[in-house]
Ligand SMILES: Nc1ncnc2c1ncn2[C@@H]1O[C@H](COP(=O)(O)OP(=O)(O)O)[C@@H](O)[C@H]1O
């Protein structure tokens with residue numbers, strides 16, 4: 001779907017501007033109306049995807065506005081959110097009875113509640129219903145920890161373990177993606193060009209048949225932004241729909257987020273069936289990971305959906321698993337050995353590690369970790 005359009009109906013200009021700015025920051029398109037009548041006209045003419053209405057507006061009663069919008073086929077299915085300074089139970093009830101889906105009281109937390117409510121209406125709800133393929137995100141607190149190499153190689157191993165499964169990898173690392181160089185993809189399709197396509201065209205069928213096939217890697221790739229300039233043009237508002245469409249078309253959707261934690265990626269992390277947290281063995285990465293994990297916990301991420309991988313990307317030195325666990329206060333699920341130059345070699349030849357060095361012990365680790373991650377994701381989905 002295109003960028004979502006939201007109508008704000010509120011007589012108070014300051015309040016309206018405040019909400020509008022918050023929505024514009026999230027890349028929504030915003031229409032404003034200063035009266036109930038103007039709101040109705042805008043709703044029927046501009047066909048917004050959602051309306052936020054102050055039901056205490058002077059010229060029409062909120063209940064009347066809701067009733068009119070619900071009776072008209074053009075706006076009957078548009079979600080209506082009441083945003084009001086009136087917190088009386090009677091008023092809340094009469095608004096909900098008249099057709100508002102939600103009633104939010106203007107308070108210090110209103111914006112946060114409003115944002116969560118809007119996100120829910122716009123498809124995050126669909127994901128939280130946990131439909132479609134399993135979503136696994138790859139995340140780290142610092143660059144150079146091996147997140148992209150892990151994401152690509154785990155995807156390849158999942159596909160090797162389950163040849164019948166359809167696997168997709170999406171690279172959302174900004175401003176430059178790095179999966180394409182690892183697997184050797186140089187084609188024109190990437191997250192920037194695909195979010196630029198007309199919304200109706202980027203449906204599940206498109207992702208099923210048009211996403212480039214990485215052959216020996218066993219997955220299809222939605223490549224990342226090729227350069228910082230392109231990433232400035234990325235239509236971030238479309239990422240949700242694209243992830244939903246990917247989940248509809250693939251059994252496994254692995255997303256490289258790297259350390260690009262943002263408003264765009266946080267909901268993906270929150271809704272993922274499994275969060276692969278890649279940690280290298282140096283003290284600064286482990287401490288930063290602790291901060292990241294605390295933050296995620298505060299955002300409602302449960303320990304059961306986190307899969308910690310201690311990756312010896314920086315060499316033989318560094319913290320032991322026990323050291324890292326003591327600092328992090330969560331168990332390490334898997335440890336990836338130092339692969340010396342072999343890993344860089346496989347990467348620079350665009351080859352999966354397990355296929356290039358099948359006898360290396362690390363190849364067995366990859367296969368086991370991939371199996372374990374898939375099982376853990378399935379378990380979390382069922383929970
Ligand atoms: N276990 C490992 N052993 C040896 N080298 C590794 C290991 N993991 C990653 N590397 C190397 O570390 C570098 C950074 O990896 P990359 O996957 O790009 O990290 P990130 O995506 O976290 O920035 C790459 O050159 C990669 O080949």
Ligand SMILES: [Mg+2]
Nearest residue numbers: 147148178258
């Ligand atoms: Mg990376």
